[in-house]
Amino acid sequence: MRRALRVAAAIAGAAAASGTAWADQPTDGALGFQAAATPAMDEIVRFHNFLLPIIGGICLLVLALLALVFFRYRRAANPTPRRFTHNTFIELVWTIVPVLILIAIAWRSFPLLYHEERAPPADMTIKVTGNSWFWQYEYQDMGVQVTSNLLSDEQAKAKGKPRLLAVDNPVVVPVGATVELLITSNDVIHSWTIPAFGVKQDAIPGRINQGWFRVERPGEYYGQCSELCGINHAFMPIEVRAVSRPEFEQWIVQQGGTLGQPPAGATPASAQPPTQPTPPPAGAAPAGAPTQR
Numbered sequence: 370m371r372r373a374l375r376v377a378a379a380i381a382g383a384a385a386a387s388g389t390a391w392a393d394q395p396t397d398g399a400l401g402f403q404a405a406a407t408p409a410m411d412e413i414v415r416f417h418n419f420l421l422p423i424i425g426g427i428c429l430l431v432l433a434l435l436a437l438v439f440f441r442y443r444r445a446a447n448p449t450p451r452r453f454t455h456n457t458f459i460e461l462v463w464t465i466v467p468v469l470i471l472i473a474i475a476w477r478s479f480p481l482l483y484h485e486e487r488a489p490p491a492d493m494t495i496k497v498t499g500n501s502w503f504w505q506y507e508y509q510d511m512g513v514q515v516t517s518n519l520l521s522d523e524q525a526k527a528k529g530k531p532r533l534l535a536v537d538n539p540v541v542v543p544v545g546a547t548v549e550l551l552i553t554s555n556d557v558i559h560s561w562t563i564p565a566f567g568v569k570q571d572a573i574p575g576r577i578n579q580g581w582f583r584v585e586r587p588g589e590y591y592g593q594c595s596e597l598c599g600i601n602h603a604f605m606p607i608e609v610r611a612v613s614r615p616e617f618e619q620w621i622v623q624q625g626g627t628l629g630q631p632p633a634g635a636t637p638a639s640a641q642p643p644t645q646p647t648p649p650p651a652g653a654a655p656a657g658a659p660t661q662r
């Protein structure tokens with residue numbers, strides 16, 4: 370009993386800690402989701418909070434009905450079984466009530482699916498390529514390429530970063546920008562995932578999948594390849610740094626990229642527009658075009 374209490378206290382403590390600490394990475398003993406960093410993840414959390422009581426209620430109801438049948442209608446209590454087969458009222462109830470529940474769930478889930486699938490006009494496009502076993506990123510409008518490899522345990526420790534999650538070259542994105550992802554693979558199926566973004570999209574060779582996110586707060590976000598892809602599947606993590614617009618521009622320049630000339634509308638939310646605002650991205654195809662998948 371004492372032990373059970375202690376376990377319960379530990380779980381409660383972990384839950385409280387996970388609620389307060391804004392960890393954008395897995396946390397020991399945590400319950401629930403990582404804190405949402407994008408509007409899509411916000412909606413996913415809201416939908417989850419809507420769905421969980423419904424599922425819980427159904428489970429409890431079924432359990433209670435089964436328990437009732439076990440005890441009340443057991444053989445010892447009912448030596449002669451009753452032989453009726455139909456009850457119109459109850460049959461109507463157990464048809465109509467589930468239909469109403471399903472309609473309620475659809476009413477919440479279809480808009481969420483739509484929100485996740487339909488990227489708004491993108492401020493920038495990043496091509497993500499899965500490899501066995503690392504990720505490559507291409508900022509197509511800015512001429513920057515990044516290759517992300519896992520940091521060894523020692524390197525991660527030296528940098529004060531999480532083990533098996535940190536990479537040598539993280540993806541950098543500006544806070545508040547709508548980032549379109551074009552996700553593919555060079556060899557086998559991988560999956561690009563950041564839990565705090567609510568993004569999980571398969572990287573399939575010979576095919577381009579689309580995803581998108583808009584990070585709302587600066588931070589370092591971690592995810593892992595989420596499709597079993599081979600012996601080093603556990604060692605190709607994903608690290609995204611979300612920074613302010615000026616920091617992002619500085620980083621692009623450091624990487625030898627170009628800003629301004631062909632920006633697929635790289636500037637709507639924050640900062641000063643370099644030359645042109647958004648409307649005429651003319652030649653810069655990647656932004657609007659490839660939405661079909």
Ligand SMILES: [Cu+2]
Binds near residue numbers: 559598602
């Ligand atoms: Cu993989």
